[in-house]
Amino acid sequence: MAKKAKTAKKVGLEGSFAIAEAAKLADVDVVAAYPITPQTHIVERLAEMVADGELNAEYIPVESEHSAMSACLGSSAVGARTLTATAGQGLELMHEVLYVASSMRLPIVLTVADRALSAPLSVWGDHSDAMAVRDTGWIQVFAENGQEVHDLVLWAFRVGEDPDVLFPVMVHLDGFNLSHVTEPVLLTEQADVDKYLPPYNYPMPLHPDKPVTMGAFGPPVIYTEAKKAQEVAFENTKGTILKGWEEFEKTFGRSYHPVETYKADDAEILLMTMGSLGETASVAIDSMREAGKKVGLVKLRLWRPFPFEEFRQAVGNAEVLIVLDRCISFGGPGGPVFSEVKSALYDEEKRPKVVNFIGGLGGRDVTPENFEYMITRGIEIAEKGSDAEYEMIGVRE
Amino acid sequence: MADLTWKELELGGIISSPGNASAYRTGDWRSDRPTKDYDKCIKCGMCWLYCPEAAIKIRDNGMYDFDLFYCKGCGICAAECPKDAITMSEEEEA
Numbered sequence: 001m002a003k004k005a006k007t008a009k010k011v012g013l014e015g016s017f018a019i020a021e022a023a024k025l026a027d028v029d030v031v032a033a034y035p036i037t038p039q040t041h042i043v044e045r046l047a048e049m050v051a052d053g054e055l056n057a058e059y060i061p062v063e064s065e066h067s068a069m070s071a072c073l074g075s076s077a078v079g080a081r082t083l084t085a086t087a088g089q090g091l092e093l094m095h096e097v098l099y100v101a102s103s104m105r106l107p108i109v110l111t112v113a114d115r116a117l118s119a120p121l122s123v124w125g126d127h128s129d130a131m132a133v134r135d136t137g138w139i140q141v142f143a144e145n146g147q148e149v150h151d152l153v154l155w156a157f158r159v160g161e162d163p164d165v166l167f168p169v170m171v172h173l174d175g176f177n178l179s180h181v182t183e184p185v186l187l188t189e190q191a192d193v194d195k196y197l198p199p200y201n202y203p204m205p206l207h208p209d210k211p212v213t214m215g216a217f218g219p220p221v222i223y224t225e226a227k228k229a230q231e232v233a234f235e236n237t238k239g240t241i242l243k244g245w246e247e248f249e250k251t252f253g254r255s256y257h258p259v260e261t262y263k264a265d266d267a268e269i270l271l272m273t274m275g276s277l278g279e280t281a282s283v284a285i286d287s288m289r290e291a292g293k294k295v296g297l298v299k300l301r302l303w304r305p306f307p308f309e310e311f312r313q314a315v316g317n318a319e320v321l322i323v324l325d326r327c328i329s330f331g332g333p334g335g336p337v338f339s340e341v342k343s344a345l346y347d348e349e350k351r352p353k354v355v356n357f358i359g360g361l362g363g364r365d366v367t368p369e370n371f372e373y374m375i376t377r378g379i380e381i382a383e384k385g386s387d388a389e390y391e392m393i394g395v396r397e
Numbered sequence: 398m399a400d401l402t403w404k405e406l407e408l409g410g411i412i413s414s415p416g417n418a419s420a421y422r423t424g425d426w427r428s429d430r431p432t433k434d435y436d437k438c439i440k441c442g443m444c445w446l447y448c449p450e451a452a453i454k455i456r457d458n459g460m461y462d463f464d465l466f467y468c469k470g471c472g473i474c475a476a477e478c479p480k481d482a483i484t485m486s487e488e489e490e491a
Contacts, residue, residue, distance in 0.1 A: 105409035166408065204411050213412035225403040226410050232403070 008186040008252070015149045015178035016041030018185045019085070019111050019171075022153035024055045025193040029080035032060035032071035036090040037123040038175035039113040043085055065090040069097035069108075076106035076168075077214055079205040081157065084108065087175055088115030088122075091129040095136070101168045102137030103230060104215055107160030107200070108168040109153060110138070113179040114275070116362035124363020125175035127274065127326035130303075131336040137230060139169040139237060140304040142275045146183035149173045151254060154193060159244040161200045165237045172303075174276040176363065188252055196251045238305055258307035259314045260299045263289060267296025269375055270318040270352065274300045274337065277324065277366055284371035295375055300337070308344055315345070321352040322378035324371075325390070326360040334358075334389040353382040359393030370394060423450065427470035429485040431463050437482035444474035444483060 013021065019042045023031070031050070033043040049055035058075070062068045068084050076082040086094060091112055101108050114130050116122040130140070139160065143149040149171065156169035173179055204212055218226050245256040262282050264270060273281050278299040288295045298314050298321075300307075315321050325335020333339045338356035345351040355378040360366040370393050377391070407413055438460065445453040445461050452468040453461050463474075475483040 103409065104411075204408060204413065211415045213415060214409065216410060216412050218410060222401065222406075225401060225406060228403040229406050 008189055010184050010186050012182050013146060013150075013185045013187075014041065014180050014182045015143075015146045015173050016113070016180065017045050018146045018150035019153050019173075020045035020049060021185075021187055022150045023083050024049055025188055025190060026081065026083075026154060026157050026197055028055070028057050028083045028157075030058045030060065030072070030075035030082045031084065032062055032068045032075065032082070033084045033086070034062055034065050034068050034090060036065070036087050038115060038125070038179045039085045039087040039090065039111070041179065042111060042113070046083075065093040066097060069094040069101065069110075072108045073097065073101055073104065073106055073215075074206075076101070076108050077104070077202065077206045079200060079202040081161070081200045082106075082108045083111070083153075085111040085113070087113040087179075088117055088129045091133060092117065095133065098133055098136040098138060098168075100215060102234075103226070105166040105230075105233070106168060106202075107157075107166055109156045109160060109171065110168065111149075111153065111171045111173065113175040114172050115175040122362040123175070125177055125326075126361045126363070127172075127337075128328075128361075130170075130172050131327040131329075133170070134304070134336065137167070137234060138304060139165075139167050139241065140172065141169070141301055142172045142303060143178060144276055144278045144299065144301075146178060146181070146185045147254070148256075149178055150185050150188070151248065151252065151256070154188065154197060155244050155248055155256070157200070158197050158247075159237070159241055161198075162240045162244070163201075163203060165240045166202075167234060167237060172275060177276040186254075192251050196247060235305060238307075241302065241305075256301065257310070258300075258302035259310040260301055261314055262297040262299070264296030264298055264314060264318075266294060268294040268319045269379060270296050270298050270315055270321045271371060271375060272298045272300065272315075272321060272323045272337075272341065274303065275326075277326075277360060280366060280368055281324075281371045283368040284375070287368065288372060288375060293375070306340065306344065311341070311344060312348060315352055316348065316350060318352040320379055320382040321345075321354045322374055323354060323356050324360070324366070324374065324393070325356060325358045328358055328361070332389075338390065355381045355386075356390035357393050358390050364394055366393065422466055423469055424466050427465075427468060428488050429470040429472060430465070430488050431468065431470065431472070431474055431483050431485055433461075433463070434482045434484075435460070437480045439480055441479065443477050443479060447473050447477045449473065 050059040116126045117128045160169040249255040323338040334356040452464045472485045
């Protein structure tokens with residue numbers, strides 16, 4: 001586990017401000033963003049830092065999220081450390097440019113205060129926006145609390161900008177639950193950050209002295225090769241991702257892993273969550289453990305690249321795996337996380353039965369009681385089977 | 398480009414030799430080929446002026462010719478020629 005945390009200032013910060021502080025410590029060069037709830041506080045604070053001279057960066061107030069990500073492409077391509085933030089509909093409006101960032105191998109950091117998608121219009125949290133950008137070729141992680149949000153932004157710059165990686169990184173934090181909740185956060189020290197995060201040097205930057213063409217067209221004769229090169233490079237990021245976390249622990253004393261577990265070692269029944277609901281679920285695990293049930297929790301931190309090895313190891317010995325999705329794949333094989341998890345286990349000789357619940361949509365609370373119900377009902381479904389691909393939690397019938 | 402393997406591509410598909418599009422034979426796209434009746438040509442240069450691909454070359458004697466390496470066969474030269482000296486015909490028959 002984590003070594004004793006080194007000296008750092010503990011302050012009360014909401015998740016959004018914890019991101020802004022991390023970006024400032026990372027000495028970010030360019031922020032191009034468009035405000036959208038529940039992300040607004042992130043860029044509002046960054047704009048304030050720039051205006052007050054606390055942060056020496058260009059703040060580009062653009063006219064849309066599509067423009068935000070497009071401006072980020074340019075700044076990252078000249079070798080400027082670049083950050084933006086968005087949520088929900090804003091992430092959807094960025095969608096096509098997200099592919100351009102990853103295909104052009106530009107290590108932009110994007111913090112997403114995950115939010116439901118309209119209609120009905122909802123500014124509240126779920127993972128519908130995150131799941132819609134699953135295949136955009138970005139490295140993606142989910143944070144569970146304000147401290148993780150702060151830490152993962154620093155890690156994202158370090159990993160994304162590594163010459164062996166050069167991919168953009170998305171840090172997901174649950175809208176409102178993390179973006180707007182004030183928590184104690186250990187702020188990292190500037191000297192430690194400087195040690196942890198080397199300067200960003202893009203190997204072939206846009207520069208008039210040595211002109212290059214970026215984002216050229218790729219006719220059928222070359223497109224397949226371009227995608228193969230991208231996928232191989234993306235799969236090869238895993239080592240640097242892990243090293244980034246190892247070095248983080250050495251520098252700051254806090255440890256991170258692609259898949260994290262809670263009371264899972266001898267668990268026969270496992271719950272699986274992503275993001276802030278992990279803390280709520282752990283309350284349910286504690287109370288069911290007290291009642292003598294062998295239950296545990298698996299939390300998926302690294303979403304892309306999917307950590308197959310760590311995931312299979314974490315759930316391999318369980319009898320039932322209960323997955324909570326915060327997104328619907330309409331007419332699909334259950335929630336998106338569930339269908340991926342099931343497919344990741346398909347070829348395993350020993351594998352748990354996988355049961356799916358969908359809940360926490362559009363900001364609906366998921367309580368410890370809900371998790372206890374999911375465990376009890378999940379065991380029942382695993383034993384008796386069910387006609388449905390999933391059951392929805394907390395819906396009024 | 399047609400021979401490059403995925404391992405030989407630059408980072409993110411960057412093209413590090415600017416202007417290498419000149420090596421790309423856009424003439425392969427052509428389905429209609431222009432031909433010219435040199436007896437009708439008055440060397441006015443309208444074809445050269447209107448060609449959107451700069452695929453009309455000027456000889457030393459002032460006569461205009463097609464650069465079939467780049468000509469995409471759009472037919473604008475044939476439409477603009479004031480003497481109807483240029484005709485378009487299907488590539489296979491030309």
